[in-house]
Amino acid sequence: MTSRFIAFLLLLIAFSNGANAGAIDRIDPPNWWVGMENNTVELMLYGDSIANGEVSSSSDGVIVSRVTSGDSPNYLWVTLELDKALDAQTITLTLNLKSGEREAIEYPLLARASGSANREGFSAKDAVYLVMPDRFANGDSSNDSVAGLHEDADWQHPYGRHGGDLAGITKNLSYLESLGMTQLWMTPVLENNQKEGSYHGYAITDLYRVDPRLGSNDDYIALSKAASKRGIGVIHDFVPNHIGSEHPWMFDLPTRDWVNRDAEFSPTNHRRESHQDPYASD
Numbered sequence: 001m002t003s004r005f006i007a008f009l010l011l012l013i014a015f016s017n018g019a020n021a022g023a024i025d026r027i028d029p030p031n032w033w034v035g036m037e038n039n040t041v042e043l044m045l046y047g048d049s050i051a052n053g054e055v056s057s058s059s060d061g062v063i064v065s066r067v068t069s070g071d072s073p074n075y076l077w078v079t080l081e082l083d084k085a086l087d088a089q090t091i092t093l094t095l096n097l098k099s100g101e102r103e104a105i106e107y108p109l110l111a112r113a114s115g116s117a118n119r120e121g122f123s124a125k126d127a128v129y130l131v132m133p134d135r136f137a138n139g140d141s142s143n144d145s146v147a148g149l150h151e152d153a154d155w156q157h158p159y160g161r162h163g164g165d166l167a168g169i170t171k172n173l174s175y176l177e178s179l180g181m182t183q184l185w186m187t188p189v190l191e192n193n194q195k196e197g198s199y200h201g202y203a204i205t206d207l208y209r210v211d212p213r214l215g216s217n218d219d220y221i222a223l224s225k226a227a228s229k230r231g232i233g234v235i236h237d238f239v240p241n242h243i244g245s246e247h248p249w250m251f252d253l254p255t256r257d258w259v260n261r262d263a264e265f266s267p268t269n270h271r272r273e274s275h276q277d278p279y280a281s282d
Contacts, residue, residue: 022103023047023050023101023103024045024046024050024095024103024105025046025047025048026045026047026248027044027045027105028044028046028207028208029041029208030108030208031109032080032082032107032108032110033088033110033112034088034089034109034110034111035084035112036082036112037117039081039083039084040065040081040082041082042077042078043077043078043080044075044076044077044254045075045076045078045095046074046248047074050074050095050097051069051072051073051076052069052073052097052098053067053076053095053096054067054095054096055076055078055095055096055105056093056094056096057091057092057093057094058092058093058094059091059092059093061082061083061085061086062080062081062083062091062093063080064078064080064093065079065081066078067079070255070258071253071254071255072252072253072255074252075254076095078093082109086109087111088109088110088111089108089109091106091107091108091109092104092105092107093105120233122182122183122233122235125182126233127180127181127183128182128184128235129176129179129181129183129184129185131169131184131185131186132186132187132200133164133165133166133168133169133187133189133201134161134162134163134164134199134200134201134213134214135162135164135199136168136169137164137165137169137171138163138165138168139165139167139168139170139171140165140167140168141163143165143212143214143215144161144213145213146212146213149211149212150195150196150246151193151195151196151198159199160196160199161213162199163213164214165213165215165219166189166210166214166215166219166220166222167215167219169184169186170222170223170226170227173226173227173230173232174230176230176232177232182231182233183232183233183234183235184227184233184234184235185235185237186201186234186235186237187200187201187202188201188237188238188239189211189214189215189220189237190204190206190207190209190211190238191205191206191209191210191211191212192205192211192244193205193206193244194244195246201237202242203243203244203245203246204243204247205243205244205246205247205248207240
C-alpha cells in the first residue's frame with residue numbers, strides 16, 4: 001500500500017512539473033484568423049530558455065511546419081499551416097523543452113468579419129484629414145494617465161501627452177464630415193510606452209495593442225464603424241521598420257542583427273521640405 005502511494009505521489013509531481021511549466025510569457029501575434037487567403041502564420045514565442053524547445057499541434061487542421069530559434073535563448077518562431085476549412089476555435093499547441101518540461105499553449109483563431117476582404121483603399125479621389133490623436137480632442141479624461149505606463153498627461157509640457165484619444169475623434173466625426181473629408185489618417189495609435197516624447201505614436205512598444213491612453217482595440221473598431229457610417233474611411237498608420245527604445249525586444253534582441261544600425265550612431269537631422277508646387281505663389 002505504501003509503495004503504491006509513493007509511486008502515485010512521484011507520478012503526480014512529475015506531471016505537475018512537466019505538463020504546465022508556464023514557460024511562455026508572450027505570443028505575437030496574440031491571435032490569428034481562419035479563412036485568410038494565406039493559410040500560414042508565424043508565431044513568435046517568448047519565454048525563459050525556450051529556444052531549444054519543440055512545438056507540436058494536437059488540433060485537427062493545424063500543422064506545425066517549422067520551428068526556428070535565434071541568437072537569444074528566449075525566443076522561438078513557430079510556423080503554422082491552417083486548413084482552409086478550419087472553423088474559428090482555440091487550438092492547442094504543446095511546447096516540449098529538452099529539460100523535460102512541457103507546456104500546453106492555448107491559441108485563439110478568430111472568425112473574420114463578414115466582407116473583411118472586400119475593403120476599398122484610398123486614392124487621389126479622397127480628401128484626407130491627418131490627425132495626431134493625442135493633440136486632437138479629449139473624449140475620455142479617465143485614460144489621460146494610465147498606471148503601468150511611463151508618461152502621465154502633462155498639458156504644460158510641449159512634448160508631453162495632452163490627453164487626446166480615440167473617443168475624442170469619434171465625438172468629432174461630424175466636424176470632419178462637414179469639411180468634406182472622406183479619409184481619416186491618424187498617426188500610429190499603438191502603444192508607445194516611452195519615458196518621454198511618446199505623444200506622436202511613432203515609437204511603438206507593442207505592435208498589437210492600442211495605447212491605453214488613447215483607448216482600446218475595441219474603441220478603434222468603434223471609431224472605424226462610426227466613421228464608415230459617415231462615408232469616411234480610416235487609414236491605419238503602421239510602422240514596421242522601427243520601434244521604440246522601450247520595446248521589449250530592445251532589452252533582449254531575438255537575433256544579433258535584429259536592429260539594423262551602423263557601427264557608429266548618427267542621429268537624423270530631421271531636415272524636412274514641403275512638396276514643391278510649380279503653381280505655388282512666391
